[in-house]
Amino acid sequence: MGGIYDDNMIGVLKTGAMSVLPGWGMGMDADVSLLTVSENATFLATDPATRAKLILRVHRPGYHTRAEIESELAWINALRASEIVHTPKPRLRSDGSLVAEFDHDGVSRHVVAFDFMAGEEPSAGDALVDGFFKLGAISARLHGHARQWARSVNFVRKSWTFDTTLGATPHWGDWRAAPGLDGASTALLERVCHHLEHKLMAFGMDKDRFGLIHADLRLANLLVDGNRLGVIDFDDCGFGWFGYDFAAAISFIELDPIIPALKEAWVEGYRTEAPFLSADTEMLDSFVMLRRLLLTAWIASHPETPTAQEMGTGFTNGTLQMAESFLSAEGV
Template sequence: MMTPSLIARMQTDLGAALPRWNLSSQSTISFLSHSENTTFLARDPASGRRLVLRVQRIGYHTSAEIRSELAWIDSLIAEDAVVTPRPVADGEARPLSQIVLNGSPRQIAAFEFLSGKEPDPSEDLVAWFGKLGAISARLHAHSRRWKRPPDFQRKVWDFDAMLGTRPLWGDWRAGLGLRDDGLKLLERVADTLKQRLDSYGSTNDRFGLVHADLRLANLLVDGPRLGVIDFDDCGFSWFFYDFAAAVSFMEHEPVVAELQASWLAGYREIAPVSRGDELMLPVFVMLRRMLLTAWIASHSDTETARQLGSAYTDGTVAMGERFLQAL
């Protein structure tokens, strides 16, 4: 578990390594967040530079996978496809550094600081989702045409990786507080999801490299600008799964219907959406909800998991019942 004392020790060790990114001895470092990874903000008053340092979770991504993520971000920035923080190599031109933190070697990726704040759910999320739809379409267009490096490696987020035989975020059946009746219902939901996804297929026009985590916490609003951060979960999945990720943790709210309409309108300003694609959006939302139920159970050391707990599992069961009734 990531305790405050461990974070403090990590912060001290990482602070001592800041010259690796050509930051001055006057630089300071502060803790930002702990979720899949642990992030810190470094500030250099001498130069005015600010860097976000992402300490990778042990055992999640290989070095090749992280370098592939950074390569995609560099290409997206080069083609002006999205506003996102630029990866920063260390003083030896390495995009990924390895530093001993708390006695263990850890992989560190550094990024330029991007101003802004998370969209406020109490404000006009519908308008922002129109912009997010257009951003998603541009990301997908880039993904389809980009010639990836020959050594490019990212995880595949298909059914088996989410809810099936090789669950990357843990088994949804371990959902906090999941009872036998809920388990039986969600088994039916999982079977139905697999059938719908198998029928939809994973051809190149529907399945490719996606961000896979465009939730509110990974969006930065600054005036009229909407920026995107945290490509750490990017991988190969269904393009329209990106909408489901965008409504993470609010999947059950009535506003989702309006958010979907706005997202689709923004997407269609850039690229077409078929009726078949649109009909799959509720399927992807349910898929994402069950995946997050597994994530909460397997990431109990995070603040998000502690806040949501078993109530989120109960909500998943209720959503699953509505999903089956709507078929």
């Protein structure tokens, strides 16, 4: 592992996370181990005496402000209070705050903690169709809550629009920096972007199709435990198109032959809780293409992560394959 998450930095972050553990009622003698590295570094802390577990998320600097993090946790708490979704509880510190900080070389690193939630990531296969029916219903409940929830005046989260994904101010960097692109392939993706920009502009951002979403409901952020489907990691939640939550759910498996069945199941599940119009359904493939290009940019801008290292140029090649199929289907 290299870049900002090399082995030395993981050690620094682990030490920093341990230093703020007492504020969550756990001693610095806790067993702390790395779980994942993606946008942030996530650790599992286990109390040696009670075996109580706590999930610690150490935030990447420069991505979310403290106000944005507190807003994420406020939505999670509101969702839990309304019993909208099974998701881990953010843990309050002894001083009543939800966010801790430690300093590293003059940079403040934010840390949050969640209760441990048991479960396994869903595996690809026929059983995933039933899971996507459940996920569609969960998505509808999330969106329904977002429409009616009276947010604090201090609530602030990023927006996922064309400009902030593939346009002038992308949150995850420029897809043009993706490994393996040449002049011809860049031109192909430029055509896709141009077409997506026009489609999204025509679709619009009315409140019935654009609002507060999870924005990262991929398989790695779902936990199956018996009949329960839990949702974790609201770190990317923000304002976007409701249909984008389906696109995020099939991240990294977009080329799997099961995708049409997953899309049908997700829409059917959604409609058990709320309307999902034919115009919304017709946009799902566009959201999938948008998400795939956004992930292509993410891999280019996060080369130190295991995901980016695993995907490499093969992911870019898959994006190009999808781009050709998408433009053909769109008649462009």
